[in-house]
Amino acid sequence: MPPEFGATPWGRAWVRTVESTSMARPNPLLPRARALARNTTTVVAAGVGHVEAEVTVPGQVCRVRIDLPVWPDETQAEAGRLIARAMAEHRGLVAGDLPDTLEADLTRHAISIAVPPEAQQGACTCRARTRPCVHILATIYALAQLVDERPALAVELRSTPTKATITADPGWVALSDLDPAGFYGD
Secondary structure, eight states, X not given: OOOSSOOSHHHHHHHHHHSOTTSSSOOTTHHHHHHHHHHTEEEEEEETXXXXXXXXXXXXXXXXXXXXOOOOHHHHHHXXXXXXXXXXXXXXXXXXXXXXXXXXXXXXXXXXXXXXGGGOEEEESSOOSSSSOHHHHHHHHHHHHHHHHOTHHHHHHHSOGGGOOOOOOTTOOOGGGSOTTTTTOO
């Protein structure tokens, strides 16, 4: 059975940012953060350089925003070349999907898709003094699940909008563009 968080190399990169093995002891907030991510965390927005979420806890909704640095221009250009090559080699992927081999190629070229905690700017409306708080950690777990479902998000988080490197499948149609009444014909 695959892990709940980090089932793909793309999501695993994000999980590793909070489950660092270099720490002397595990963060005691992680089990609660996973439970919150599983049950009460809703990612409201995830896009270029940021993630926003709402984490519902008894008696309140904590709003979380995590700002992430985008790749420098040189890194974006190299990532773009690697992505283009991988997409050419793996035709037929659905929109939002990326081959797992691409994550390994990016890592080999020292291009990190996940942002280490010290480079993240996390803010939460809770009153906890410790940062990252359990709500920020839950948001990162929820983000890992989203990235597992749609690996292209990992690249979108780190790329500037003008340097978009992933294009949608031209044969893809958004469900919201379909008319259910006339879809099957008469």
